[in-house]
Amino acid sequence: MFKTRNHNDAPVVLQTSGLTVSLPETPGNLKVLKSIDVTIRHSETVCLVGESGSGKSVTSLAIMGLLPQALKVAGGSIQLQGRDLLPLSQAQMRDLRAARVAMIFQEPMTALNPVLRVGDQIMEVMELHTDLPAAERRRRAVAIMEQVHLPDVDRIFRSYPHQLSGGQRQRIMIAMALVLEPVLLIADEPTTALDVTTQKQILALIDELQQNHGTAVLFITHDMGVVAEIADTVYVMKRGEIVEHGPVDALLRQPRAEYTRQLLKAVPSLSPRPARPEADDAVLRVERLNKIYGGGGILRKLPQAHAAKDVGFTLSRGRTLGIVGESGSGKSTVARCIMRLIDPSSGRIMLDGSDIAGLSRAALRPHRKKLQVVFQDPMRSLNPRWTIAASLIEGPLNYGTSRADALAEAARLMDVVGLPQDALGRYPHQFSGGQRQRIAIARAVMMRPDVLVADEAVSALDVSVQAQVLDLLHQLQRDLEIAIVFITHDLRVAAQICDDVIVMQRGAVVEHGPASEVLAAPAHAYTRALIDAAPGRSWDFQNFREMPKVPHAEPA
Amino acid sequence: MAIPQPTSAMQPVLRWLRLPRLGVGTGIAAAILAVIVLLTLLSPWIAPHDPLTMNPLARLKGPIEGHPLGTDNFGRDILSRVLIGGRLSLIIGIATAAIAVLIGLVIGVVAGFFRTADAIIMRMMDALMAIPSILLAIALVALNGPSVGSVIAAITIPEIPRVVRLVRAVVLAAREEPYVEAAIALGTSMPKILVRHLVPNTLAPLIVQGTYILASAILTEAILSFLGAGVSTETPTWGNIMAEGRLFFRIKPELILYPGLALSLCILSINLLGDAARDMLDPRLKKRAG
Numbered sequence: 053m054f055k056t057r058n059h060n061d062a063p064v065v066l067q068t069s070g071l072t073v074s075l076p077e078t079p080g081n082l083k084v085l086k087s088i089d090v091t092i093r094h095s096e097t098v099c100l101v102g103e104s105g106s107g108k109s110v111t112s113l114a115i116m117g118l119l120p121q122a123l124k125v126a127g128g129s130i131q132l133q134g135r136d137l138l139p140l141s142q143a144q145m146r147d148l149r150a151a152r153v154a155m156i157f158q159e160p161m162t163a164l165n166p167v168l169r170v171g172d173q174i175m176e177v178m179e180l181h182t183d184l185p186a187a188e189r190r191r192r193a194v195a196i197m198e199q200v201h202l203p204d205v206d207r208i209f210r211s212y213p214h215q216l217s218g219g220q221r222q223r224i225m226i227a228m229a230l231v232l233e234p235v236l237l238i239a240d241e242p243t244t245a246l247d248v249t250t251q252k253q254i255l256a257l258i259d260e261l262q263q264n265h266g267t268a269v270l271f272i273t274h275d276m277g278v279v280a281e282i283a284d285t286v287y288v289m290k291r292g293e294i295v296e297h298g299p300v301d302a303l304l305r306q307p308r309a310e311y312t313r314q315l316l317k318a319v320p321s322l323s324p325r326p327a328r329p330e331a332d333d334a335v336l337r338v339e340r341l342n343k344i345y346g347g348g349g350i351l352r353k354l355p356q357a358h359a360a361k362d363v364g365f366t367l368s369r370g371r372t373l374g375i376v377g378e379s380g381s382g383k384s385t386v387a388r389c390i391m392r393l394i395d396p397s398s399g400r401i402m403l404d405g406s407d408i409a410g411l412s413r414a415a416l417r418p419h420r421k422k423l424q425v426v427f428q429d430p431m432r433s434l435n436p437r438w439t440i441a442a443s444l445i446e447g448p449l450n451y452g453t454s455r456a457d458a459l460a461e462a463a464r465l466m467d468v469v470g471l472p473q474d475a476l477g478r479y480p481h482q483f484s485g486g487q488r489q490r491i492a493i494a495r496a497v498m499m500r501p502d503v504l505v506a507d508e509a510v511s512a513l514d515v516s517v518q519a520q521v522l523d524l525l526h527q528l529q530r531d532l533e534i535a536i537v538f539i540t541h542d543l544r545v546a547a548q549i550c551d552d553v554i555v556m557q558r559g560a561v562v563e564h565g566p567a568s569e570v571l572a573a574p575a576h577a578y579t580r581a582l583i584d585a586a587p588g589r590s591w592d593f594q595n596f597r598e599m600p601k602v603p604h605a606e607p608a
Numbered sequence: 609m610a611i612p613q614p615t616s617a618m619q620p621v622l623r624w625l626r627l628p629r630l631g632v633g634t635g636i637a638a639a640i641l642a643v644i645v646l647l648t649l650l651s652p653w654i655a656p657h658d659p660l661t662m663n664p665l666a667r668l669k670g671p672i673e674g675h676p677l678g679t680d681n682f683g684r685d686i687l688s689r690v691l692i693g694g695r696l697s698l699i700i701g702i703a704t705a706a707i708a709v710l711i712g713l714v715i716g717v718v719a720g721f722f723r724t725a726d727a728i729i730m731r732m733m734d735a736l737m738a739i740p741s742i743l744l745a746i747a748l749v750a751l752n753g754p755s756v757g758s759v760i761a762a763i764t765i766p767e768i769p770r771v772v773r774l775v776r777a778v779v780l781a782a783r784e785e786p787y788v789e790a791a792i793a794l795g796t797s798m799p800k801i802l803v804r805h806l807v808p809n810t811l812a813p814l815i816v817q818g819t820y821i822l823a824s825a826i827l828t829e830a831i832l833s834f835l836g837a838g839v840s841t842e843t844p845t846w847g848n849i850m851a852e853g854r855l856f857f858r859i860k861p862e863l864i865l866y867p868g869l870a871l872s873l874c875i876l877s878i879n880l881l882g883d884a885a886r887d888m889l890d891p892r893l894k895k896r897a898g
Contacts, residue, residue, distance in 0.1 A: 391793055420794070424793055425789070425790060425793045427786040427790065429786060433786040434790075435805055443787075447794035447795060447796075450794060492790070495790065499794065
């Protein structure tokens, strides 16, 4: 089931003891890391897991000697193969990085230089840290590119980063990190920005290279599924402290710390919840919706992109429809067409009996209030210059509600979404991401919509916050009979909240049906690939045990 | 994180005005500008002499009784001329900045928000930008005769495209923000979205740009007057006082020195205030300051 291998006899590669990092300029000398002890042995994978702000990344930056100016190591030691790194000068650390310790990041596009060919970037690493002749550098660069399983190495060697896919860019980053055969690889959320199928390949690649080279890996992630896939040993962090550590098997089966239990309980289960009874009153019906980009041009027809192909579904009151798919599958295009934030190329969108697909801006207005939206990014979905009250009452005022009534309703909704009354007078930056997402939901609910479109509405949140927001949506749906179109790339979230699921690939719907069927017994090969790629899918995190075996249906 | 701020005598005043704490340089700049504006505004009452009254007996005198800065080649009081002249210079500067910002804001918001209007408006702006303001001023003065209106128009027109580009860039970025899309979903009408969600984003860069236009307009007016394409020489401005004074520069440099000094101080303090406004309104800098 798990990888847990015994590394107790292997030589220690990295050991931090009592590592403490503080913010010296704050009152009270705030500690960002409190006495962190981490040991990583030869060819071991150590996962550092925790929610945002827990200090995972600060730990990795401290090891790399790359702490931001404001942070200072206040105590403890960091030993790499027995050598203390803290007293080393900047120049000594620079030699050590890349040669002995390498790092890969979450976003490979920003970590690569956009104006250099990727092959040259790999060779540059060797140029800086070795005195190999140019021909040998090239030979090694090509060899490492083959090892990370890049197709058509000759072509990619000469490509610029923007010409590669996200997965290929991350492979280049890994090649750059490993070309000098470092003893320690630090991977900071390296698969978070990737699609699940790509994530699976990258995780397999890291594992394979580790086997071949014996590299020790410090893997930082917030995703318990990824932990279950790749970790030998797990350290759970909370507010700059390690609350628990141990072999992955023991930690997932018998978590000792209360915080670890909470974290595991919050991981949504992949097994779909039972669907609610089907109602007949369809509130939203989409028929043969198409969206085609491009194709204009006066002299020559420009290339077209078919972002949505003949998408159709029916959603009835009080139910949730999930649209799942990887990036570029067209799920957000469908959502934006339904919202009429973009104009569909063809098709019908029947909202409460009337077709809104072709309505003009003015004719659309009376329908707008029935259809509300919650976006992914809680930082940007509220106007930063407006108080929460102003944001909440904007919609009702547009439809003629009096200011006093709207404010009273806003105050009532603050209770419903679990925020204090005085939140109304404050500004968005004074709230956390989860709180802001609650406010965005309250703003949508102020309009008493029939349909709520949630576009990756919980994707930017930590798992525990995610669970709370999903609960809130569930409760609002039950009380107000709102129908929800829930767009997500996360099958676990889809399994928890959806009655029906649409699976999209390259703009087309490949599978459509009740969540319990689509997710438990997928008929289409792509759906099956998505489910197979979901990290930690064979582990039931909430109950600390293996998932009961559910046989996959045979392909239809 | 609190960054230690230099303190100055201005701090209590600023606190009373509910303005954020400012650096010493900014405080001094504000004080200088306030003095200049006050003196020029009150000039009709405080100027010791009429700026146009000639006195053939007291030509090109140094500081003498009744003429603290001396007199010019017609025996006119230099102090009075600089004070009165500053009034028109400042009026032209403020008017130009206000008109350019207002017109530029409206055109820029339209260009940034409505894609179809964008292409047409921006090509027109490119054309306007190609006209040098000096040439335009000479043409306008030739058509309408030297007047304050022609000068303001000549300086304003080439400034408008710069404001339009700035506003358009801000609006283009802001219109993609989810909160704007959420407002569309909430049924907020287009004019309301423009005024309430998009325009506030442009104010910070506009205030900064406005101070730069203000300073450069005073300077351009001085150049135009100097070239004889500005306001008629009967009305003193800092520019035409200097233009007249250049003939006697070698005998009496004060003719250029005093209006030049007033002009430099004024522009320097306006630019410093503009920089301070930019720092104050830049959210990234604000975050760092607390």
